[in-house]
Amino acid sequence: MSRQASTDTTPWVTAGRRRKAPAMFTPSAGSPLNGGVHVQCVTKTFTQWQRENAGKGILRNLLKPQKKTVHALDDVSFTINPGEFVAYAGPNGAGKSTTMKLLAGMLQPTQGTVSVLGMSPDKDRIRLMKKLGVLFGNRTELWWDHPISQSFEWKRVVWDIPDDVYKRNLEMVTDLLDIGELQKTFARELSLGQRMRADLAMMLLHSPTLILLDEPTLGLDVVAKRQMIDFLKKVNRENGVTIVVTSHDMDDLEEMAERILMISNGKIAYDGSFDGLRALSEAYGIETQTVVIKKAPIEQVIAGLYKAWK
């Protein structure tokens, strides 16, 4: 198997030149199998036990427990090329987190194949994890009862990050995510937004070439969200890091990503640009209002105020 995807240990910060992200859907020089993400005919079914809490239902549970089969993913295929920034959206329970877990090797598909950076998340787990960054908005990777700097140090040792790479990445994230002040603070004493910034910083210390973010903006205020969005855009546009992000905030997604992959009931419902999505809604006869904003968008107003209060 080609190791093309795993040759650079150079920190991204040295890539001062603006590396242009590959245009959408144009296959990269190599086969997508070598980098990026390749999901082929993936099905993931879950079994859910059904319980009733009243009357005859209780007896029925005991005698004949009811099972429900959920098709979290139903024959899903897609390819994400190296350097792309993809928004992964869909209603609650559509299968977004399930997809993320499959890509991160936390789950295995019922059927189909998953290839991430040219590797199998199952068979090449250790090699893959040196190149992959994973963050679930509702979990933390930090050591709870230790200062942030100690978690970073742990990351350096476990990921075996070369000293110069570590130093430069640390400088970059400290600067861009504004976490200089937080480093001596215990993780448990941070607010949600501060913790997310520290988590994001730690995720990037080993220069991952692909990062998977599941609802990273969950619970963040407008300023923190802006900061995260700007940071992710920078990392993607300037360092060529491939990013897949889920969120329920479509404005955020549109601002970050060039391509949106929509999933509904475990099937890919749309794959393309945001403008294409608008055109599609017209084709469906969905009436949209073009809002001519006379007033300043309230988000900007609030963001301005928050900054002033700081």
Next chain:
Amino acid sequence: MNRFEVLFMLAYTTIVTGIFQTFCSGANTGHISRRIGRGQLEHMFNQPVSLPMQLATEGFIPFSGSSNLISGTVIMAVALNGLDIVLPWWWVLSLIGNLIVTVAIILGNSYFASSLAFYAPVQAEEISTFVIDTFGHISTFPLSGMPRYLQFPLITFIPTGLLAWFPTLALFGKAPFGLSAWYPLLIAIILWLFAAHFFRKGLHYYVKTGINRYHPMGHRR
């Protein structure tokens, strides 16, 4: 068994508990069913290190874990003094070897039982605690006065007798049932083979079904 032998046995148990606490209780590595039941293994999958290596290195807590180790050593010194026997220098090595094997048996039991948590995360979340504590309590009884039909199962099917009683006798050259002093090692190896087999099977089941019961309690604390 005379009373200093019994004291020695209790010291042995205390030291074993101390070793377990020092090397295996950090981040719940000895109580692995907690991590399984709380869906925390998923964090481990994202580290570029093999799972056994992660487990072996995360458990060490030298300061908060070593109190039993120290007090056990003191009690053992008192017992040996009272026994009034001359022991060759290599006896210390066989003592250390026995202690390691005993801890290995406890870990084997814990991981063997914890494999259940892959299938029943809710019910089996605390199964490792249950197994370790129950075995620990039973193991402190000197079995010497018991009938043979009780002694035998307790060093074979439910090997609590191997956690303190058997090694104590073996260390003084009086291993019961004419068994070799190496017998606990054999049981430890068998137990680890079983535990590894069922653990791997459970892990496979886990990544196929997904537990979806994530709870951060005790994670990286």
